[in-house]
Amino acid sequence: MTMPAIQVSQLSKTYVVPEREAGLSAAFKSLIHRKTREVKAVDQISFTVDEGEIVGFLGPNGAGKTTSLKMLSGLLYPTSGEAHVLGHIPSKRHRDFLSDITLVMGQRNQLVWDIPVIDSLERNRAVYRVPRSDYQSTIDELTELLDLGELLQKPVRNLSLGERMKCEIAAALLHRPSVLFLDEPTIGLDVTMQRRIREFISAYNREHGAAVLLTSHYMADVEALCDRVIVIHHGRVLFDGPLTDLVARFSPHKTIQIELDTESADLSEYGDVVEQEGARYKISVDKAVTPEVTGRLLADLPVIDLTVEDPPIENVIEQVFSSENAES
Amino acid sequence: MRIGILNELAYRMNFLVQLLQSGMSLLTALVGFLVVFSHTETLGDWRPNDILALLGVYLIVGGLVGLLIRPSMSRLMEDVREGTLDYTLTKPEDAQFLVSIAQVRIWKLTDFVLGSIVLGYALFNRGLDVGFDETIAFAVTLTCGGAIVYSFFLILSTLSFWFIRIDNILVIFDAMYQAGRWPIGLYPYWLKFVLTFIVPIAFAITVPAEGLIGRLDAQTLGLDIGVATLMIAVSRLFWRYGLRNYSGASA
Amino acid sequence: MLSIYLAYLKTSIAVMFQYRASMLIWMIWRVIEPIIYLVVWTAVAKSRGGEVGGYTPGTFAAYYIVLMIVQQYTFTWIMHEYEWRVRSGTLSAVLLKPIHPIHSDIADNIGYKVLMTVIIFPAALFIGLLFAPVFTFHADLFILFLLAVVLSYVMRFFIEWALALVAFWTTRNEAFNQVYFLLGLFLTGRIAPLGLLPDWLREVGDALPFQWMLAFPVELLLGRLTNGEIAHGLTMQVLWLVFSFGLHRIVWWRGVRKYSAVGA
Numbered sequence: 001m002t003m004p005a006i007q008v009s010q011l012s013k014t015y016v017v018p019e020r021e022a023g024l025s026a027a028f029k030s031l032i033h034r035k036t037r038e039v040k041a042v043d044q045i046s047f048t049v050d051e052g053e054i055v056g057f058l059g060p061n062g063a064g065k066t067t068s069l070k071m072l073s074g075l076l077y078p079t080s081g082e083a084h085v086l087g088h089i090p091s092k093r094h095r096d097f098l099s100d101i102t103l104v105m106g107q108r109n110q111l112v113w114d115i116p117v118i119d120s121l122e123r124n125r126a127v128y129r130v131p132r133s134d135y136q137s138t139i140d141e142l143t144e145l146l147d148l149g150e151l152l153q154k155p156v157r158n159l160s161l162g163e164r165m166k167c168e169i170a171a172a173l174l175h176r177p178s179v180l181f182l183d184e185p186t187i188g189l190d191v192t193m194q195r196r197i198r199e200f201i202s203a204y205n206r207e208h209g210a211a212v213l214l215t216s217h218y219m220a221d222v223e224a225l226c227d228r229v230i231v232i233h234h235g236r237v238l239f240d241g242p243l244t245d246l247v248a249r250f251s252p253h254k255t256i257q258i259e260l261d262t263e264s265a266d267l268s269e270y271g272d273v274v275e276q277e278g279a280r281y282k283i284s285v286d287k288a289v290t291p292e293v294t295g296r297l298l299a300d301l302p303v304i305d306l307t308v309e310d311p312p313i314e315n316v317i318e319q320v321f322s323s324e325n326a327e328s
Numbered sequence: 329m330r331i332g333i334l335n336e337l338a339y340r341m342n343f344l345v346q347l348l349q350s351g352m353s354l355l356t357a358l359v360g361f362l363v364v365f366s367h368t369e370t371l372g373d374w375r376p377n378d379i380l381a382l383l384g385v386y387l388i389v390g391g392l393v394g395l396l397i398r399p400s401m402s403r404l405m406e407d408v409r410e411g412t413l414d415y416t417l418t419k420p421e422d423a424q425f426l427v428s429i430a431q432v433r434i435w436k437l438t439d440f441v442l443g444s445i446v447l448g449y450a451l452f453n454r455g456l457d458v459g460f461d462e463t464i465a466f467a468v469t470l471t472c473g474g475a476i477v478y479s480f481f482l483i484l485s486t487l488s489f490w491f492i493r494i495d496n497i498l499v500i501f502d503a504m505y506q507a508g509r510w511p512i513g514l515y516p517y518w519l520k521f522v523l524t525f526i527v528p529i530a531f532a533i534t535v536p537a538e539g540l541i542g543r544l545d546a547q548t549l550g551l552d553i554g555v556a557t558l559m560i561a562v563s564r565l566f567w568r569y570g571l572r573n574y575s576g577a578s579a
Numbered sequence: 580m581l582s583i584y585l586a587y588l589k590t591s592i593a594v595m596f597q598y599r600a601s602m603l604i605w606m607i608w609r610v611i612e613p614i615i616y617l618v619v620w621t622a623v624a625k626s627r628g629g630e631v632g633g634y635t636p637g638t639f640a641a642y643y644i645v646l647m648i649v650q651q652y653t654f655t656w657i658m659h660e661y662e663w664r665v666r667s668g669t670l671s672a673v674l675l676k677p678i679h680p681i682h683s684d685i686a687d688n689i690g691y692k693v694l695m696t697v698i699i700f701p702a703a704l705f706i707g708l709l710f711a712p713v714f715t716f717h718a719d720l721f722i723l724f725l726l727a728v729v730l731s732y733v734m735r736f737f738i739e740w741a742l743a744l745v746a747f748w749t750t751r752n753e754a755f756n757q758v759y760f761l762l763g764l765f766l767t768g769r770i771a772p773l774g775l776l777p778d779w780l781r782e783v784g785d786a787l788p789f790q791w792m793l794a795f796p797v798e799l800l801l802g803r804l805t806n807g808e809i810a811h812g813l814t815m816q817v818l819w820l821v822f823s824f825g826l827h828r829i830v831w832w833r834g835v836r837k838y839s840a841v842g843a
Contacts, residue, residue, distance in 0.1 A: 015841065075671050077839040091839065098677035109672035112590055114597040119590055126586030127678050155597075345753055352757050359780075360770050366777060367631050368623045496601045503608040507615050514622045516709060519614070 003087060005179050005211035006049040006072065011081035012235075013042040013067050041067040043235035044081060051178070054205055054212040056226035056243075060321055064235040065215045066105070069181045072213070073103040085179055099128055102172040105183040110171035111156045117167045118152040121174060128175035135174070142170040145200050162193035169197065173204065180204075182214040186221055198224050219313040233321055243313075251316045254290045256283045258297060259305040270297060279304075284311070346435035350387075354442050357383050357509060372514050377453045378541055379510070384447025385537040386509050389470075391439030393477055393532075399431040401481040402498070405488045408574070417571075424567050428482070451540075458540060465539035465549065472556035473532040479556075479563035480528055486563075486570040501527060508533035531555060583678065587686030588693075595694055606695070609651065610702050616770060617643040617710060632775045637713030638801065642772055644703050644712055645797045650769070651699045652692055653732040653792060657684055658756045661743035670838070681740060681827070688736065715802055723809060727796035730816040735792050737823035744827075747834035762787065768794030788819045 019035040042064040049055050057065050070076040072083055074090035074097065083090055088097035103109075111120045125135045142148060146166045156164060169185065182201070186194040198221055205212055216222055222229060222243070229246055231239040239246055256271070258281050267273050270293050271285035285293050290308060297303060310316075361383065365376045374382070404427045407413040416426050451458055458466075484497055504522075508529040512520055524530040535552050538544040595602060621636040629635060634642065664670045673680045742759060745752045764770055765780060766789035773781060773794045784790050795812040798804050804812070 070671075073675060075674055075839060077836065093674070093835075095677040098675060103675055105671070109669075109675070112594060115590055115593045119593060123586045123590045126583045127676055129583075348754050348757060352761050356761055356764060356770075359765060363771050363776060363780075364619060364623060367775060368626045370626050371619070371622050372626075496604045499604050500607055503611045507611060510615065510619055514618050516618070518709070519618075 004048040005051045005053075005086060006047075006213065007084040008048070008068075008072070009046045009082050010044045011042060011046070011068070011071060011083050012040065012044050012079050013064070013071060013076060014079045015039045015041055040235050042071070042078075042232075045232060045235070045237045046081075047230055047237065047240055049211050049213055051211055052205065052209040053228065054201070054214070054225050056222040056229040057213055057215045057232070058222065058229055058317060059215075059232040063232050065232065066183055067235075068232070069103065069105070069183055069213065069215070073101060073181050074098065075103075099175060100177050101179045101181065102175075102177040103181040103183070104169060104172045104185055105181075110168050111164070113156050116153050116155055117148075117159075117171075120156070120167075121152070121171055124171050124174050130175050134176075138174055138176060142173065145203055146170055147196065162189045165189060165193070165197065169200070176208060178208070178210050180210055180212045180214075182212065184215055184217065186216060186218055194218060194220065201225060219317070223313060231317070231320055238320060246320070247310050247313065247316050250320045251311050252287050253284045253311060254287055255309045255311050256285060256290070256294060256297070257281070257305075257307045257309065258283065258301075258303060261302050261304060265301065267297075343435050347438050350438040350442055353439075354387065354446070357386075372511055374511050377450050378537075378543075380450035381447055381454070381541055382511065382533065382537040383509060384443050384445075384450055385540070386533050387439050387443025387446060389443075389473065389477075389532050389536070390505065391436050391441075391443055392474065394436035394439060395432055395434070397428075397474075397478050397481050398498070399433045400428050401485045403427075403431045404485045408485075408488045413574070423571065424482070424564065427485075428478070447540075454541070457542070459542075462540055462542050465542075465544050466536055469531075469536040469539040469544070469549065469552055472552045473528075473536050475556040476528045476531045476559050479559035482563040483566055486567050489570040489574045504529055505532075528555075528559075580682075583682065584686055587683050588690050591683075591687040591690035592694060595691060602691075602694070603698070606698055606702070610647065610706070612769070613643040613647045613650075614706065617706075620771065620775075621710075632772065633803075634772060634775075635713065637711055639772075640706070640710035640712035641714050641801055642797060644706055644710075645800055646768065646793055647706070648699060648703055649728055649731070649793050649796050650767075651695060652728060653735050655688055655736055655739045657688075657736075657739050658743040658752075658759070660684070661746040662752055662756065665746040665838075674835070674838075679831075681831075684740065685736070717802060720800055720802060723813075724796055724800040727799055727813060727816065730813065730820060731792050731796055734788065734816055734820040734823055737820065737827045738788060741823060741827040741830045744830045744834040747837050763789050763792075766790055767792050768797065772798070788815075788823075791816045791819060 015038070016036045017039055019037050045064075045068065057068070059065050067076065071078050072085055072090055074093040077091045086097065086100055088094055090097065110124065111117060112123070121139065124130075125132075130138070139152075143152070146169065148166060148170060151159060151163050151167060156167070159167065165185070173180070180201075185201070186197050189197070201212060201214070202225055204210060212225075214221070214225065227242060229239070229241070229243050230237060231246070239249070255274070258267075260279050260281070263276075263279050265281070267281055267283055271283040273281060274284050275282040283293075294306065294308060297306065361376075361379060364371065365379075369375070371379060404413070407416065407427075413427075416430070417423055419426060481501075484501075487497075504527040507515070507519075507523055512523050512530040512534040515523060520530075531552055535544065535548060538548070617639055620631070620634070620639045624631045624634060624636050624639065664673070673683075742755075745755050749755070762783075765776065766773075766784040766787060768790065773784065773790055776784070791812060795804075795816070799809055799812065
């Protein structure tokens with residue numbers, strides 16, 4: 001039996017934040033005596049990630065995603081609970097542990113701003129004690145997968161956002177870590193660049209069997225990469241399972257898109273008309289009756305085109321959070 | 329969240345930090361003053377209270393420069409770098425006037441206040457011998473000094489139209505400014521020249537202090553007024569020249 | 580480890596080379612300060628008939644030239660660096676590396692010193708030509724002087740590195756840094772040779788490490804110290820070195836715990 005790459009049980013993080021009142025006197029008072037209050041950023045989460053798995057970590061801003069990633073990479077000390085990554089306790093920040101993981105977060109972590117990218121890579125090679133022979137083959141591999149080419153010779157400050165991200169990722173993976181924590185790896189990039197990075201993550205995962213835990217606001221990333229998602233909200237795990245299950249569980253509706261030869265049809269008897277654009281209509285219907293409604297539409301109306309879709313994953317996620325809010 | 333809280337407090341903290349900084353630099357100056365005058369009664373031909381008055385002027389002028397001139401000029405350099413100067417240039421008002429009053433750093437008043445206290449104390453110790461002539465001389469030389477320093481900064485800032493990364497050059501001014509805490513006359517000839525005509529510390533500090541304590545001769549006063557007039561004119565012309573160059577480049 | 584240092588040195592020198600103009604400008608700052616005090620003390624000596632506290636204008640010039648060089652080789656900017664690191668959040672990246680961050684700081688510092696060597700000696704020569712210093716050179720003192728400078732550098736590095744970590748506890752540590760620099764200004768011998776300071780200030784200095792950073796190596800080289808004073812000074816340097824080494828270990832350990840408790 002192999003041990004999971006990441007194992008988390010009952011992990012919590014509580015921040016103590018100072019509370020302030022407005023006004024000058026209050027500010028001076030607070031210099032002497034601070035009122036504080038506790039904020040639960042992560043509240044008893046448990047999950048495991050196996051070797052070779054890519055797991056999407058979803059949730060709105062402030063849900064506790066970044067805090068969790070920081071705890072798993074050893075930057076933050078958990079308030080309670082346990083985490084094991086590759087058999088190590090992250091907060092001990094053991095050298096072997098740090099040498100076998102990577103955290104990509106934001107754009108200015110790995111690279112030295114003023115010098116060519118290749119020099120930063122060389123620096124990382126020394127720090128991570130990557131043998132020269134491995135180093136060259138890794139560089140070649142990364143250059144090909146990420147299409148780095150001439151970028152390596154340019155100073156970082158002359159790179160565009162997307163180019164910088166590619167180089168940042170290359171630097172973060174130079175030591176071929178077995179566990180990758182990626183916090184918004186595609187944020188702010190254009191669509192082509194997003195796809196490129198996505199393909200790269202997927203290829204790296206395939207070739208090295210690395211475990212990947214990634215957060216992203218772009219559902220395209222999640223759909224393309226993750227077989228499994230963990231949804232957290234207010235620091236708690238709301239859902240943990242395959243992406244398809246998430247849709248099935250939280251979205252009781254399907255969307256029927258239909259094109260007719262008329263722009264004035266009244267389709268309200270079949271379901272909620274959520275959108276109409278000329279002769280194109282979108283109707284939201286209950287999942288259970290979808291086949292029946294589809295049959296009726298085709299029988300009753302002069303249909304030119306008809307498709308049945310799951311609602312966009314964004315909407316499903318939104319629904320997950322709003323249902324949680326309604327409950328609490 | 330942390331950032332938000334910090335921002336909320338930033339203003340008050342800035343004030344406290346500035347107060348501390350001003351206090352420290354005053355303390356440094358005073359202890360240095362005491363150490364020096366524990367070994368001698370005169371420095372060059374300056375008496376302790378003259379040096380103290382000079383220190384007061386040093387702090388007052390430093391405060392005024394930090395309050396009124398420097399923030400706007402730093403801002404101008406930044407605006408040129410970021411390309412946001414265009415907003416100012418589109419306003420229906422003289423651009424030099426607008427960029428010169430763009431920003432003030434109010435906390436620098438602490439230097440001004442501390443300097444005034446030191447100056448007041450020094451003049452009191454001298455027996456309050458400041459007459460009508462001295463007051464006029466001080467007012468005139470301080471105004472000229474201000475004009476010269478302003479023009480000096482404007483010329484430097486205008487250079488940023490050509491050389492984007494010039495903000496560091498202000499550090500040179502700070503370094504040289506330190507030298508003005510002591511009478512410029514003490515320095516060897518070449519340094520005196522640098523501190524007078526290249527970085528105009530002498531006109532900013534020493535000359536007004538001399539005016540106030542009645543050491544100023546007519547020749548220096550004339551030179552001061554002449555240089556101020558010339559600098560104002562030159563910096564104005566240079567600014568307009570730079571501006572033409574800038575508009576030409578960005579169009 | 581050596582290859583890591585070489586890689587660090589290579590990048591830090593490459594980075595500094597990008598900022599050569601800024602570095603030159605900062606250098607002016609460090610040359611102006613000793614000149615100011617040299618000028619003031621020369622004036623004092625002249626007003627006293629050419630000598631004060633055992634110094635003449637010529638020996639003052641020698642004192643300040645050597646002081647400038649020693650200051651150049653032993654100073655660190657690490658306290659400002661940490662202030663910036665903690666505020667800008669770049670510390671997290673440092674903590675993720677499987678190596679103690681002090682190594683890259685040491686490499687940066689050495690890299691800077693290497694580069695500055697090409698500027699500081701011409702600057703010293705320049706001041707020397709203008710102020711006519713009076714030197715007496717003893718080869719045996721010079722070797723002891725080198726030892727004292729190395730000790731001063733290592734001791735100073737660990738002290739300031741440990742104090743820089745105050746940034747873990749408060750995000751506005753300028754105040755703390757200011758106090759440190761102010762004390763240093765007087766007690767290292769920059770404003771005046773220590774012998775010219777009033778007694779109460781010297782007593783404060785005796786309890787603190789500052790005098791062993793600059794004043795001691797400088798006065799050693801100028802032949803102003805007795806053998807007993809030299810032995811005492813070297814011992815004090817070693818003691819402060821041991822103390823500051825222990826201090827940096829403890830502060831780092833506690834600082835990281837603190838940092839990882841509150842987050843970045």
